Amino acid sequence: MNSQKIPLLLRIRPLITIFIVVIILIWFLTPLVLITLSAFASSDDYYQFEKVIPTHFTLHHFESLFFGLEAWKAIINSLSVAGITMLLSFLIGLPAGYALSRYVFPGKNFLKLLCMVTKMFPLMVLAVPLLIIFMRIGISDSTWGTSLAHTAMVLPIIILIFSSILSGVSVEYEEAAMIFGLSRIQAFFHITIPLVLPGLAASAIFAFNISWNEVFVATILTLTNRTLPAHILKTAMASPDYIKFAAGFIMAVPAMVFIFFVRKHLVTMWGISLK
Amino acid sequence: MVKVRIEGLKKYFDKVKAVNDINLEIIPGEFVVLLGPSGCGKTTLLRCISGLEIVTAGKVFFDDDNITYLSPKDRNISMVFQNYAVWPHMTVRSNIAFPLRIKKHSQSKIQEKVAWAASLLGIDNLLDRYPTQLSGGQRQRVAVARSIVMEPKVLLMDEPLSNLDALLRVRMRAEIKKLQEKLKVTTLYVTHDQVEAMTMGDRIAVLEQGVVQQFGSSNEIYHNPVNTFVAGFIGSPQMNFIEVEIVNKNDKLYLTTKGLEILLLDIFKERVSRLSDKRKYILGIRPEHIYVASNKPVEKVASIRGKVYFAELLRSDTVIHLEQKFGLLGIKAPGDLKVEEGKELEALIDLSKIHLFEKDSHKAIF
Numbered sequence: 234m235n236s237q238k239i240p241l242l243l244r245i246r247p248l249i250t251i252f253i254v255v256i257i258l259i260w261f262l263t264p265l266v267l268i269t270l271s272a273f274a275s276s277d278d279y280y281q282f283e284k285v286i287p288t289h290f291t292l293h294h295f296e297s298l299f300f301g302l303e304a305w306k307a308i309i310n311s312l313s314v315a316g317i318t319m320l321l322s323f324l325i326g327l328p329a330g331y332a333l334s335r336y337v338f339p340g341k342n343f344l345k346l347l348c349m350v351t352k353m354f355p356l357m358v359l360a361v362p363l364l365i366i367f368m369r370i371g372i373s374d375s376t377w378g379t380s381l382a383h384t385a386m387v388l389p390i391i392i393l394i395f396s397s398i399l400s401g402v403s404v405e406y407e408e409a410a411m412i413f414g415l416s417r418i419q420a421f422f423h424i425t426i427p428l429v430l431p432g433l434a435a436s437a438i439f440a441f442n443i444s445w446n447e448v449f450v451a452t453i454l455t456l457t458n459r460t461l462p463a464h465i466l467k468t469a470m471a472s473p474d475y476i477k478f479a480a481g482f483i484m485a486v487p488a489m490v491f492i493f494f495v496r497k498h499l500v501t502m503w504g505i506s507l508k
Numbered sequence: 509m510v511k512v513r514i515e516g517l518k519k520y521f522d523k524v525k526a527v528n529d530i531n532l533e534i535i536p537g538e539f540v541v542l543l544g545p546s547g548c549g550k551t552t553l554l555r556c557i558s559g560l561e562i563v564t565a566g567k568v569f570f571d572d573d574n575i576t577y578l579s580p581k582d583r584n585i586s587m588v589f590q591n592y593a594v595w596p597h598m599t600v601r602s603n604i605a606f607p608l609r610i611k612k613h614s615q616s617k618i619q620e621k622v623a624w625a626a627s628l629l630g631i632d633n634l635l636d637r638y639p640t641q642l643s644g645g646q647r648q649r650v651a652v653a654r655s656i657v658m659e660p661k662v663l664l665m666d667e668p669l670s671n672l673d674a675l676l677r678v679r680m681r682a683e684i685k686k687l688q689e690k691l692k693v694t695t696l697y698v699t700h701d702q703v704e705a706m707t708m709g710d711r712i713a714v715l716e717q718g719v720v721q722q723f724g725s726s727n728e729i730y731h732n733p734v735n736t737f738v739a740g741f742i743g744s745p746q747m748n749f750i751e752v753e754i755v756n757k758n759d760k761l762y763l764t765t766k767g768l769e770i771l772l773l774d775i776f777k778e779r780v781s782r783l784s785d786k787r788k789y790i791l792g793i794r795p796e797h798i799y800v801a802s803n804k805p806v807e808k809v810a811s812i813r814g815k816v817y818f819a820e821l822l823r824s825d826t827v828i829h830l831e832q833k834f835g836l837l838g839i840k841a842p843g844d845l846k847v848e849e850g851k852e853l854e855a856l857i858d859l860s861k862i863h864l865f866e867k868d869s870h871k872a873i874f
Contacts (some may be wrong), residue, residue: 405591
């Protein structure tokens with residue numbers, strides 16, 4: 234047998250891929266690992282540089298963060314703000330995205346452009362007038378007020394995302410449902426929604442995370458009902474470093490848990506891929 | 509079985525007249541094919557009948573019920589889509605059962621009907637699969653099963669076979685036709701494929717530019733096309749069109765052009781004698797009505813000689829393009845014929861099978 238040798242470049246190509254992946258993983262995971270380790274380290278260990286891997290495990294920092302600094306209130310605030318933001322952006326975004334994806338109407342492109350225009354102004358320009366308006370109508374320093382502001386931030390992009398996911402579902406699926414006995418709205422809920430579930434899950438994560446991580450508007454609009462990032466910025470940042478790490482940890486974890494649960498919807502379901 | 513009547517149907521998209529004043533009457537249980545090139549309005553017409561498109565003007569009747577503005581779900585119709593539109597998140601069983609479930613039939617009835625439709629289409633063994641696990645042909649069967657399970661008044665099909673491979677298409681053609689004959693459901697079938705139209709349709713409506721050019725049986729449409737469009741669209745290879753003049757010589761009428769002189773048989777004379785000879789005419793000859801000299805099955809022929817420009821050797825047939833002074837003349841000859849490009853050939857035109865059209869209006873004289 235005189236077999237041809239596989240060229241060197243082809244043979245090492247998988248190795249190169251693995252190498253790049255490892256670099257990327259280190260890049261993203263190192264901070265997470267450090268934060269997690271430091272968050273559970275006793276203060277003695279923390280200040281000794283050679284003890285990167287802590288010798289004592291403690292929940293003390295969390296205790297002082299949650300109860301001493303009352304972060305538990307802020308977490309509840311954050312969860313409700315992110316939840317309401319998600320709900321509102323779905324309630325408004327779905328019909329808007331559907332209209333953009335299915336219908337041709339005058340001013341459609343202008344409307345799409347308008348969605349992007351709202352992202353053009355820096356938040357600083359918008360936040361102060363927003364606070365004044367909110368104070369006048371009495372929703373400043375409230376969960377609702379912050380949710381509305383966050384919805385306004387998320388909605389333009391959510392609408393564009395929804396219009397593109399809904400465009401991925403062939404109109405024929407809906408039309409077939411209409412022929413076989415459903416109205417247009419029923420067809421949307423029975424046929425289209427199940428088909429775009431993966432995309433919707435991804436959008437939910439997106440909306441949740443934007444709101445969960447948003448700090449600037451939340452700080453300006455609230456005083457007592459602060460969301461977690463705003464609260465941490467004001468309290469934990471004035472505390473010892475290990476408290477900061479504990480705060481960083483509880484900031485990162487809910488988002489990760491949330492992604493973990495909807496992650497299976499991110500993978501294409503039933504073999505359909507939605508761009 | 510329902511009679512479908514369409515009166516003065518119009519559908520405009522802004523200024524584009526997709527369907528422009530169509531009148532059709534389809535008898536109960538008939539299989540009607542809407543045939544035409546892409547963009548002729550055939551799919552729009554079908555969608556108007558389905559209610560997915562709201563008509564600009566005109567009326568649609570099922571029997572004597574005016575259903576023009578009824579929503580699709582209330583029309584008691586079903587449809588097979590070009591891309592099947594079999595819902596990917598439901599099993600084959602749920603797909604087929606869907607129309608019955610919506611109409612709130614009992615579980616036992618649904619089961620019985622699904623089994624019936626599935627066995628008609630030979631997909632009993634696929635009921636628990638998801639559509640992505642099926643081939644295109646199987647998906648098409650699911651779509652057809654779903655469309656017949658509720659025994660609709662009218663069955664609409666929008667190019668259902670265009671995504672299948674050639675062999676499967678031939679088989680499904682026969683199956684759908686047989687199924688329709690068994691169920692006797694009034695069917696409208698959209699296609700751009702003349703072979704599908706000729707083989708399946710009880711009657712064919714040939715559409716062009718939103719207008720029905722001709723509505724008749726395949727026999728009528730093939731043998732008596734009403735204009736050059738229908739004549740050119742039906743038949744493969746395409747009919748030869750030659751611009752001619754009518755000349756009277758010794759009391760005999762001839763159709764002539766450079767290098768061609770065709771005697772008009774008495775059967776056509778009456779229709780031509782009334783015409784003014786100053787106008788231009790188009791002579792139409794189907795390639796299958798021209799014979800190569802060696803096999804000469806008919807009596808009244810006109811002989812024509814020319815060089816073979818190109819021969820398409822299909823083996824079942826040979827399509828010869830013969831060089832003439834007026835252009836190329838297509839001839840459909842037997843597959844076993846020995847033809848050499850560049851060689852002289854004598855061909856005989858069957859004088860009883862020719863067509864004549866007015867040049868300005870494109871309308872048929874005979």
